[in-house]
Amino acid sequence: MKFSWTIGLLLATNLTFGNNSKLPNSNSAFDMEQIQDRIDAMDLPFGVQYNFRVEKHLKDYLVYGQKSSAYILKRSQMYFPVFEHYLAMNDMPDMLKYLPIVESRLNPTEISEAGAKGLWQLIPATARENGLIVNDEIDERMDPYKSTEAAIKYLKKLYDRYEDWSLVLAAYNCGPGVVNKAVRSTGACGDFWSLQNYLPGQTKNYIPKFIAASYMAEFYLFHNIEPKELDYDLQFTSAIRVFSSVSLSKLSKISGVPMSTIIKLNPSYVKGYIPTKSSGSYLVLPKLGMIRFTDYLKWTGDDSIKTDWNFLVSELEPMLKGDEIMMYVFLSDTEDLYDLATKLNISLESIKKWNKTRLDFTYPGQKVLLVLNKDTAIANGERA
Numbered sequence: 440m441k442f443s444w445t446i447g448l449l450l451a452t453n454l455t456f457g458n459n460s461k462l463p464n465s466n467s468a469f470d471m472e473q474i475q476d477r478i479d480a481m482d483l484p485f486g487v488q489y490n491f492r493v494e495k496h497l498k499d500y501l502v503y504g505q506k507s508s509a510y511i512l513k514r515s516q517m518y519f520p521v522f523e524h525y526l527a528m529n530d531m532p533d534m535l536k537y538l539p540i541v542e543s544r545l546n547p548t549e550i551s552e553a554g555a556k557g558l559w560q561l562i563p564a565t566a567r568e569n570g571l572i573v574n575d576e577i578d579e580r581m582d583p584y585k586s587t588e589a590a591i592k593y594l595k596k597l598y599d600r601y602e603d604w605s606l607v608l609a610a611y612n613c614g615p616g617v618v619n620k621a622v623r624s625t626g627a628c629g630d631f632w633s634l635q636n637y638l639p640g641q642t643k644n645y646i647p648k649f650i651a652a653s654y655m656a657e658f659y660l661f662h663n664i665e666p667k668e669l670d671y672d673l674q675f676t677s678a679i680r681v682f683s684s685v686s687l688s689k690l691s692k693i694s695g696v697p698m699s700t701i702i703k704l705n706p707s708y709v710k711g712y713i714p715t716k717s718s719g720s721y722l723v724l725p726k727l728g729m730i731r732f733t734d735y736l737k738w739t740g741d742d743s744i745k746t747d748w749n750f751l752v753s754e755l756e757p758m759l760k761g762d763e764i765m766m767y768v769f770l771s772d773t774e775d776l777y778d779l780a781t782k783l784n785i786s787l788e789s790i791k792k793w794n795k796t797r798l799d800f801t802y803p804g805q806k807v808l809l810v811l812n813k814d815t816a817i818a819n820g821e822r823a
Contacts, residue, residue, distance in 0.1 A: 484532040484604035496651035501662040512666035514545040540652040556580045559590035576714045582707040605631035613642040672725035678802035680719030682745040686712040696728035772803040
Protein backbone atom coordinates (compact mmCIF):
# COMPACT_ATOMS: atom_id res chain seq x y z
CA MET A 440 0.00 0.00 0.00
CA LYS A 441 1.43 3.42 -0.92
CA PHE A 442 1.30 6.30 1.48
CA SER A 443 1.46 9.89 0.30
CA TRP A 444 2.33 11.51 3.61
CA THR A 445 6.02 12.44 3.82
CA ILE A 446 6.48 14.39 7.00
CA GLY A 447 9.62 15.61 8.76
CA LEU A 448 10.88 15.66 12.33
CA LEU A 449 8.71 17.09 15.10
CA LEU A 450 10.06 20.52 16.06
CA ALA A 451 11.28 20.79 19.63
CA THR A 452 8.85 22.89 21.64
CA ASN A 453 8.11 23.83 25.21
CA LEU A 454 4.37 24.05 24.57
CA THR A 455 2.13 22.38 27.12
CA PHE A 456 -1.51 21.57 26.51
CA GLY A 457 -3.86 24.12 28.01
CA ASN A 458 -1.13 26.39 29.42
CA ASN A 459 -1.41 29.76 27.68
CA SER A 460 1.38 31.33 29.71
CA LYS A 461 3.97 29.06 28.08
CA LEU A 462 3.14 29.82 24.47
CA PRO A 463 5.78 32.22 23.13
CA ASN A 464 4.71 33.87 19.89
CA SER A 465 1.67 31.56 19.68
CA ASN A 466 -0.51 34.35 18.32
CA SER A 467 1.83 34.89 15.37
CA ALA A 468 0.83 31.51 13.91
CA PHE A 469 -2.83 31.81 14.89
CA ASP A 470 -4.42 34.45 12.69
CA MET A 471 -8.14 33.69 12.70
CA GLU A 472 -8.77 35.72 9.56
CA GLN A 473 -6.18 33.73 7.60
CA ILE A 474 -7.48 30.48 9.06
CA GLN A 475 -11.04 31.31 7.96
CA ASP A 476 -9.82 32.00 4.43
CA ARG A 477 -8.11 28.60 4.33
CA ILE A 478 -11.18 26.82 5.75
CA ASP A 479 -13.38 28.49 3.13
CA ALA A 480 -11.07 27.05 0.46
CA MET A 481 -11.34 23.52 1.89
CA ASP A 482 -13.62 20.95 0.32
CA LEU A 483 -15.76 20.39 3.42
CA PRO A 484 -19.05 18.60 2.63
CA PHE A 485 -21.20 21.24 4.36
CA GLY A 486 -21.30 24.98 4.99
CA VAL A 487 -19.21 26.45 7.79
CA GLN A 488 -20.16 29.03 10.38
CA TYR A 489 -17.52 30.55 12.64
CA ASN A 490 -18.24 30.79 16.34
CA PHE A 491 -16.40 30.53 19.63
CA ARG A 492 -16.59 26.72 19.53
CA VAL A 493 -14.80 26.50 16.18
CA GLU A 494 -12.08 28.86 17.42
CA LYS A 495 -11.69 26.98 20.71
CA HIS A 496 -11.12 23.63 18.98
CA LEU A 497 -8.77 25.18 16.45
CA LYS A 498 -6.62 26.45 19.33
CA ASP A 499 -6.78 23.05 21.02
CA TYR A 500 -5.23 21.41 17.94
CA LEU A 501 -2.95 24.21 16.73
CA VAL A 502 -1.75 26.04 19.85
CA TYR A 503 -2.22 24.20 23.14
CA GLY A 504 -2.10 20.66 21.74
CA GLN A 505 0.65 20.78 19.11
CA LYS A 506 2.43 17.72 20.48
CA SER A 507 -0.79 15.70 20.52
CA SER A 508 -1.59 16.85 16.97
CA ALA A 509 1.86 15.74 15.81
CA TYR A 510 1.19 12.21 17.08
CA ILE A 511 -2.21 12.17 15.39
CA LEU A 512 -0.58 13.12 12.10
CA LYS A 513 2.04 10.43 12.54
CA ARG A 514 -0.69 7.80 12.88
CA SER A 515 -2.55 9.31 9.92
CA GLN A 516 0.16 7.98 7.61
CA MET A 517 -1.03 4.49 8.53
CA TYR A 518 -4.79 5.03 8.45
CA PHE A 519 -5.68 7.82 6.00
CA PRO A 520 -4.92 5.66 2.93
CA VAL A 521 -7.33 3.03 4.31
CA PHE A 522 -10.07 5.64 4.82
CA GLU A 523 -9.44 7.17 1.40
CA HIS A 524 -9.71 3.75 -0.25
CA TYR A 525 -13.14 2.91 1.17
CA LEU A 526 -14.53 6.44 0.83
CA ALA A 527 -13.56 6.46 -2.86
CA MET A 528 -15.07 2.99 -3.36
CA ASN A 529 -18.37 4.28 -1.96
CA ASP A 530 -18.27 7.67 -3.75
CA MET A 531 -18.33 9.57 -0.45
CA PRO A 532 -16.61 12.86 0.48
CA ASP A 533 -12.88 12.38 1.00
CA MET A 534 -12.92 14.86 3.89
CA LEU A 535 -14.78 12.30 6.03
CA LYS A 536 -11.38 10.67 6.57
CA TYR A 537 -10.84 13.29 9.27
CA LEU A 538 -13.78 12.07 11.36
CA PRO A 539 -11.73 9.44 13.28
CA ILE A 540 -9.45 12.24 14.50
CA VAL A 541 -12.47 13.59 16.38
CA GLU A 542 -13.66 10.15 17.43
CA SER A 543 -10.47 8.42 18.58
CA ARG A 544 -7.45 10.62 17.80
CA LEU A 545 -6.61 7.78 15.39
CA ASN A 546 -6.13 5.24 18.16
CA PRO A 547 -7.64 1.86 17.05
CA THR A 548 -7.86 0.56 20.64
CA GLU A 549 -9.61 3.67 22.03
CA ILE A 550 -12.66 2.85 24.15
CA SER A 551 -15.24 5.28 25.55
CA GLU A 552 -17.17 5.16 28.80
CA ALA A 553 -20.26 4.25 26.73
CA GLY A 554 -18.49 1.18 25.31
CA ALA A 555 -17.74 2.60 21.86
CA LYS A 556 -14.43 1.31 20.52
CA GLY A 557 -11.97 1.65 17.68
CA LEU A 558 -10.95 4.32 15.20
CA TRP A 559 -14.60 5.09 14.42
CA GLN A 560 -15.89 4.57 17.99
CA LEU A 561 -18.69 2.14 17.14
CA ILE A 562 -20.89 0.71 19.90
CA PRO A 563 -21.39 -3.09 19.73
CA ALA A 564 -24.97 -2.90 18.39
CA THR A 565 -24.09 -0.52 15.54
CA ALA A 566 -20.98 -2.57 14.74
CA ARG A 567 -22.95 -5.82 14.47
CA GLU A 568 -25.74 -4.17 12.46
CA ASN A 569 -23.11 -3.17 9.92
CA GLY A 570 -21.43 -6.54 9.58
CA LEU A 571 -18.71 -6.61 12.25
CA ILE A 572 -17.86 -9.47 14.61
CA VAL A 573 -17.72 -8.45 18.27
CA ASN A 574 -17.10 -11.31 20.71
CA ASP A 575 -14.59 -12.59 23.28
CA GLU A 576 -12.02 -13.58 20.62
CA ILE A 577 -12.41 -10.96 17.88
CA ASP A 578 -13.46 -7.34 18.09
CA GLU A 579 -13.51 -6.07 14.52
CA ARG A 580 -14.25 -2.53 15.70
CA MET A 581 -10.47 -2.35 16.18
CA ASP A 582 -9.72 -3.68 12.69
CA PRO A 583 -8.81 -0.54 10.68
CA TYR A 584 -10.15 -1.98 7.42
CA LYS A 585 -13.34 -3.70 8.51
CA SER A 586 -14.32 -0.97 10.97
CA THR A 587 -13.87 1.62 8.23
CA GLU A 588 -16.11 -0.34 5.88
CA ALA A 589 -18.75 -0.67 8.62
CA ALA A 590 -18.58 3.01 9.62
CA ILE A 591 -18.91 4.11 6.00
CA LYS A 592 -21.88 1.81 5.55
CA TYR A 593 -23.51 3.42 8.59
CA LEU A 594 -22.69 6.96 7.43
CA LYS A 595 -24.20 6.13 4.06
CA LYS A 596 -27.44 5.02 5.72
CA LEU A 597 -27.55 8.26 7.68
CA TYR A 598 -27.00 10.30 4.53
CA ASP A 599 -29.85 8.48 2.78
CA ARG A 600 -32.02 9.69 5.67
CA TYR A 601 -30.88 13.32 6.08
CA GLU A 602 -29.21 14.23 2.75
CA ASP A 603 -27.02 16.72 4.62
CA TRP A 604 -23.54 15.82 5.85
CA SER A 605 -23.63 18.14 8.86
CA LEU A 606 -26.76 16.37 10.10
CA VAL A 607 -25.19 13.00 9.31
CA LEU A 608 -22.21 13.80 11.54
CA ALA A 609 -24.50 15.10 14.27
CA ALA A 610 -26.54 11.87 14.13
CA TYR A 611 -23.32 9.82 14.13
CA ASN A 612 -22.41 11.52 17.40
CA CYS A 613 -25.68 11.61 19.34
CA GLY A 614 -27.91 9.17 17.43
CA PRO A 615 -30.64 9.66 14.81
CA GLY A 616 -33.36 9.79 17.46
CA VAL A 617 -31.89 12.90 19.06
CA VAL A 618 -31.46 14.63 15.70
CA ASN A 619 -35.01 13.69 14.69
CA LYS A 620 -36.29 15.24 17.92
CA ALA A 621 -34.37 18.44 17.16
CA VAL A 622 -35.85 18.50 13.66
CA ARG A 623 -39.35 18.18 15.14
CA SER A 624 -38.61 20.98 17.59
CA THR A 625 -37.66 23.40 14.80
CA GLY A 626 -40.33 22.21 12.38
CA ALA A 627 -37.82 21.99 9.52
CA CYS A 628 -34.89 19.78 8.53
CA GLY A 629 -32.21 22.33 7.71
CA ASP A 630 -28.60 21.70 8.69
CA PHE A 631 -26.58 21.39 11.89
CA TRP A 632 -26.30 25.15 12.37
CA SER A 633 -30.06 25.61 12.36
CA LEU A 634 -30.53 22.78 14.88
CA GLN A 635 -27.49 23.22 17.13
CA ASN A 636 -29.38 24.89 19.99
CA TYR A 637 -31.66 21.83 20.21
CA LEU A 638 -28.78 19.33 20.37
CA PRO A 639 -26.77 18.03 23.37
CA GLY A 640 -23.69 19.98 24.43
CA GLN A 641 -21.31 17.31 23.14
CA THR A 642 -22.92 17.42 19.69
CA LYS A 643 -22.87 21.23 19.63
CA ASN A 644 -19.08 20.89 19.81
CA TYR A 645 -18.85 17.93 17.42
CA ILE A 646 -19.11 19.73 14.07
CA PRO A 647 -16.83 22.61 15.20
CA LYS A 648 -14.30 19.99 16.34
CA PHE A 649 -14.55 18.21 12.98
CA ILE A 650 -13.88 21.52 11.20
CA ALA A 651 -10.88 22.15 13.43
CA ALA A 652 -9.50 18.61 12.99
CA SER A 653 -9.88 18.87 9.21
CA TYR A 654 -8.08 22.20 9.18
CA MET A 655 -5.25 20.87 11.35
CA ALA A 656 -4.75 17.86 9.05
CA GLU A 657 -4.65 20.06 5.94
CA PHE A 658 -2.67 23.08 7.17
CA TYR A 659 -0.52 21.83 10.09
CA LEU A 660 2.71 23.11 8.53
CA PHE A 661 1.45 26.69 8.79
CA HIS A 662 1.39 26.20 12.56
CA ASN A 663 4.83 24.64 13.10
CA ILE A 664 3.49 21.11 13.59
CA GLU A 665 5.80 18.53 12.00
CA PRO A 666 5.20 14.89 12.97
CA LYS A 667 7.73 12.11 12.62
CA GLU A 668 7.72 9.56 9.84
CA LEU A 669 5.82 6.39 10.68
CA ASP A 670 7.85 3.18 11.06
CA TYR A 671 8.50 1.49 7.70
CA ASP A 672 6.94 -1.79 8.86
CA LEU A 673 3.64 -0.05 9.62
CA GLN A 674 3.48 1.69 6.25
CA PHE A 675 4.05 -1.09 3.75
CA THR A 676 1.88 -4.09 4.55
CA SER A 677 0.23 -7.11 2.98
CA ALA A 678 -2.80 -9.18 4.00
CA ILE A 679 -3.54 -12.89 3.96
CA ARG A 680 -6.45 -14.95 5.29
CA VAL A 681 -5.86 -17.56 7.97
CA PHE A 682 -8.44 -20.36 8.36
CA SER A 683 -6.96 -22.19 11.36
CA SER A 684 -6.20 -21.15 14.91
CA VAL A 685 -2.68 -19.81 15.44
CA SER A 686 -1.12 -17.61 18.11
CA LEU A 687 0.31 -14.21 17.27
CA SER A 688 3.52 -15.19 19.08
CA LYS A 689 4.02 -18.14 16.69
CA LEU A 690 3.40 -15.87 13.72
CA SER A 691 5.99 -13.47 15.14
CA LYS A 692 8.61 -16.23 15.34
CA ILE A 693 7.89 -17.46 11.81
CA SER A 694 7.77 -14.06 10.12
CA GLY A 695 10.49 -12.34 12.15
CA VAL A 696 8.10 -9.47 12.84
CA PRO A 697 8.19 -8.14 16.43
CA MET A 698 5.14 -9.03 18.49
CA SER A 699 4.46 -5.36 19.15
CA THR A 700 4.22 -4.68 15.40
CA ILE A 701 1.89 -7.64 14.81
CA ILE A 702 -0.42 -6.39 17.56
CA LYS A 703 -0.44 -2.87 16.11
CA LEU A 704 -1.36 -4.25 12.69
CA ASN A 705 -3.90 -6.76 14.05
CA PRO A 706 -5.53 -5.15 17.11
CA SER A 707 -8.84 -7.00 16.72
CA TYR A 708 -7.46 -10.33 18.02
CA VAL A 709 -8.08 -9.54 21.66
CA LYS A 710 -6.92 -12.90 23.10
CA GLY A 711 -3.56 -12.95 21.28
CA TYR A 712 -4.48 -15.57 18.68
CA ILE A 713 -6.41 -15.89 15.43
CA PRO A 714 -9.37 -18.22 16.00
CA THR A 715 -10.56 -20.88 13.59
CA LYS A 716 -13.11 -19.48 11.12
CA SER A 717 -14.55 -21.19 8.04
CA SER A 718 -14.40 -18.02 5.95
CA GLY A 719 -10.95 -17.10 7.26
CA SER A 720 -9.64 -14.20 9.31
CA TYR A 721 -7.26 -11.58 7.96
CA LEU A 722 -3.65 -11.36 9.08
CA VAL A 723 -1.78 -8.15 8.21
CA LEU A 724 2.03 -8.20 8.19
CA PRO A 725 4.78 -5.92 6.90
CA LYS A 726 5.51 -6.92 3.32
CA LEU A 727 8.94 -8.36 4.12
CA GLY A 728 7.48 -10.30 7.03
CA MET A 729 4.74 -11.65 4.76
CA ILE A 730 7.38 -12.91 2.31
CA ARG A 731 9.15 -14.75 5.14
CA PHE A 732 5.82 -16.18 6.37
CA THR A 733 4.68 -17.44 2.96
CA ASP A 734 8.16 -18.82 2.21
CA TYR A 735 7.93 -20.76 5.47
CA LEU A 736 4.57 -22.25 4.40
CA LYS A 737 5.90 -23.06 0.95
CA TRP A 738 9.19 -24.69 1.90
CA THR A 739 8.33 -26.41 5.19
CA GLY A 740 5.00 -27.83 4.05
CA ASP A 741 3.52 -26.91 7.44
CA ASP A 742 -0.20 -27.42 6.85
CA SER A 743 -1.19 -26.77 10.46
CA ILE A 744 -1.52 -23.11 9.49
CA LYS A 745 -4.18 -23.00 6.78
CA THR A 746 -4.06 -19.86 4.62
CA ASP A 747 -5.00 -18.51 1.21
CA TRP A 748 -1.64 -19.82 0.02
CA ASN A 749 -2.07 -23.49 0.89
CA PHE A 750 -5.58 -24.32 2.11
CA LEU A 751 -7.54 -22.82 -0.80
CA VAL A 752 -5.21 -24.33 -3.37
CA SER A 753 -5.50 -27.81 -1.84
CA GLU A 754 -9.31 -27.49 -1.79
CA LEU A 755 -9.56 -26.39 -5.43
CA GLU A 756 -6.89 -28.53 -7.05
CA PRO A 757 -8.96 -31.75 -7.33
CA MET A 758 -11.75 -29.81 -9.09
CA LEU A 759 -9.62 -28.35 -11.89
CA LYS A 760 -10.39 -29.29 -15.46
CA GLY A 761 -7.60 -30.24 -17.85
CA ASP A 762 -7.15 -26.78 -19.34
CA GLU A 763 -7.43 -24.82 -16.08
CA ILE A 764 -4.76 -23.47 -13.76
CA MET A 765 -4.86 -21.57 -10.48
CA MET A 766 -3.30 -18.12 -10.28
CA TYR A 767 -2.97 -15.35 -7.72
CA VAL A 768 -3.36 -11.70 -8.63
CA PHE A 769 -2.79 -8.65 -6.46
CA LEU A 770 -5.60 -6.15 -6.11
CA SER A 771 -4.41 -2.60 -6.53
CA ASP A 772 -5.02 -0.14 -3.70
CA THR A 773 -8.15 1.09 -5.48
CA GLU A 774 -9.61 -2.24 -6.67
CA ASP A 775 -12.20 -4.56 -5.15
CA LEU A 776 -13.54 -7.96 -6.25
CA TYR A 777 -16.16 -6.38 -8.49
CA ASP A 778 -13.48 -4.38 -10.33
CA LEU A 779 -11.39 -7.55 -10.76
CA ALA A 780 -14.35 -9.55 -12.08
CA THR A 781 -15.23 -6.80 -14.55
CA LYS A 782 -11.65 -6.36 -15.77
CA LEU A 783 -11.14 -10.07 -16.38
CA ASN A 784 -14.70 -10.86 -17.51
CA ILE A 785 -15.10 -13.40 -14.71
CA SER A 786 -18.17 -14.00 -12.59
CA LEU A 787 -18.00 -12.24 -9.21
CA GLU A 788 -19.72 -15.24 -7.64
CA SER A 789 -17.03 -17.55 -9.05
CA ILE A 790 -14.25 -15.44 -7.51
CA LYS A 791 -16.03 -15.50 -4.16
CA LYS A 792 -16.52 -19.28 -4.42
CA TRP A 793 -12.86 -19.92 -5.25
CA ASN A 794 -11.79 -17.73 -2.33
CA LYS A 795 -14.32 -19.19 0.13
CA THR A 796 -16.00 -15.91 0.95
CA ARG A 797 -19.59 -14.70 0.79
CA LEU A 798 -18.51 -11.09 1.20
CA ASP A 799 -17.26 -8.50 -1.27
CA PHE A 800 -14.87 -7.24 1.43
CA THR A 801 -11.16 -7.06 0.54
CA TYR A 802 -8.05 -5.47 1.93
CA PRO A 803 -6.18 -3.05 -0.36
CA GLY A 804 -3.34 -4.96 -2.00
CA GLN A 805 -4.83 -8.36 -1.15
CA LYS A 806 -3.97 -11.46 -3.18
CA VAL A 807 -6.94 -13.19 -4.81
CA LEU A 808 -7.05 -16.77 -6.12
CA LEU A 809 -8.43 -17.30 -9.63
CA VAL A 810 -9.10 -20.38 -11.77
CA LEU A 811 -8.30 -19.59 -15.40
CA ASN A 812 -7.90 -21.18 -18.78
CA LYS A 813 -4.23 -21.92 -19.57
CA ASP A 814 -4.41 -19.65 -22.60
CA THR A 815 -5.46 -16.69 -20.47
CA ALA A 816 -2.56 -14.40 -19.65
CA ILE A 817 -2.77 -12.05 -16.67
CA ALA A 818 -0.34 -9.21 -16.15
CA ASN A 819 1.45 -9.54 -12.80
CA GLY A 820 -0.22 -12.89 -12.12
CA GLU A 821 1.54 -15.57 -10.07
CA ARG A 822 1.10 -19.31 -10.51
CA ALA A 823 -0.48 -20.82 -7.39
